[in-house]
Amino acid sequence: MRGNSPVDLNDFALFVAVVSHGSFSAAGRAMSMPKSRISRRIADLEKRLGVRLLQRSTRAMHVTEVGAAFLQHCEAMTSAARAAMEVAEHANARPAGRLRVSCPVGIAHLFLAPVIPKFLDRYPDVRLDLELTNRRVDVVAEGFDVAVRVRTVVDDSQLIVRSFGLSEQVLVASPHFIAAHGPFETVASLQGQVGIGLGVSMGERPAWRVTDPQGADESIEYLPVLATDDVHLIWQTVLAGVGIARLPFNLCAESIEKGDLEILLPDHRLAPHQLHAVFPSRRGLVPAVRALIDLLSQELTRTMTHANQRFSRLLEAAKRG
Known part of the structure; x- marks a missing residue:
């Protein structure tokens, strides 16, 4: 100078x-x-x-x-x-005004539904505009304040990310399906079996990827008789004995405890998904956005911790047979 x-x-x-x-x-x-x-x-x-x-x-x-x-x-x-x-x-402003949030349908039912009433009761001046969609939205271009997402890899480098924990995934089938088509005790026994695919095309030959106890990755190809982006429909279809599916543990934990579903290959691991929220850096300063993110972090972190403890118990029980 x-x-x-x-x-x-x-x-x-x-x-x-x-x-x-x-x-x-x-x-x-x-x-x-x-x-x-x-x-x-x-x-x-x-x-x-x-x-x-x-x-x-x-x-x-x-x-x-x-x-x-x-x-x-x-x-x-x-x-x-x-x-x-x-x-x-x-700094001292009370959360108020319209808050636009995007979230996948299944995640909203599974994780957001218990939190939303608490948020609206705590902040009565906020008007929550919640768009449930399974497509990946452009948060900035489409004018969203917050997007709740679940992915194996968090790749939102242009946004602020707040993580809430890992959502464990399991391969499950009903006892009726296992009795008719099993037993399924190895990766080879699952190859080519009937499956229900989340977000796959019927023209594809999709696969579930698992990691064996030694850390080696393996691929299980399956025949999709149903392809949908609705995880709750997949859960109901698996319960009805139609085939095998990969599901979030949080969704099917009670069905596993009741014996309506069984975990397949309990000694193999599927990559967990990261539950998180993203928001533009400047929007994080708005009181309503900050209040929502803080409450989600408080509630969902606790939910995920309890769910993963439950997952460990049921997985050990499945390994023992």
């Missing part, structure tokens, strides 16, 4: 405004500031920095290479400043 005069950080914001609006005149109108004043301040900023940020002509204005690099940092600074303002403004 050249010269001894300090840099006014407001000039960084002016530079962002000039570039985003495409001209000094448009930036001046947007910021209610004379064009000449903005031009002079940008020129002073360039002088203090000792670099040319904008290439000007009588007809057009272009950002220089160093100006483009400088712009990225200026945008980050102004965004951070806005976020800091929101933190201060919302």
Whole structure:
């Protein structure tokens, strides 16, 4: 930096405004500031920095290479400043207003249903708009405040992620199906069996992937007689003795305890799914978003801990036969 005069950080914001609006005149109108004043301040900023940020002509204005690099940092600074303002403004604000949340259908019934009444009772000024869909939504582009998801791999690098725990998965079938088509004591005995597929195409030859006690991965191909994205329908179909399915343990735990379903290959492990919520970084500062995330974390972390303890007990019982 050249010269001894300090840099006014407001000039960084002016530079962002000039570039985003495409001209000094448009930036001046947007910021209610004379064009000449903005031009002079940008020129002073360039002088203090000792670099040319904008290439000007009588007809057009272009950002220089160093100006483009400088712009990225200026945008980050102004965004951070806005976020800091929101933190201060919302520090003592009560959660209120509309809250848009996306969640898969099965996850909503399994995990959110017990939490939603508590949330609405605790924050009566919040209006919850809950969209149940099994497609992967674009949280930012579609204007959602929060999306609840469950995946084997969390890959939402552009969003803030709050994890609630691991959802164990099990291969199950009814005693009736096992008696008619089993026994199923090895991976080989399950190959080509009738299965119910979650989110698979009927034209595919899908497979369940399991890890054996030595840590080796194995693949079990199955014949899908039903393909659906409704995990509750799969659960009911398996209970009826139609075939084998991979299900979240939380969904079928009671059926296993009652003896209506049996865990297959209990010494093999299926990759657990990570239950989590994602939200844009700035939305996390809004009181209603923060309140929902905190309550979900409190309730679902406890739910997942208890479920995994129950899973361990039932798995050991299944291993003993």
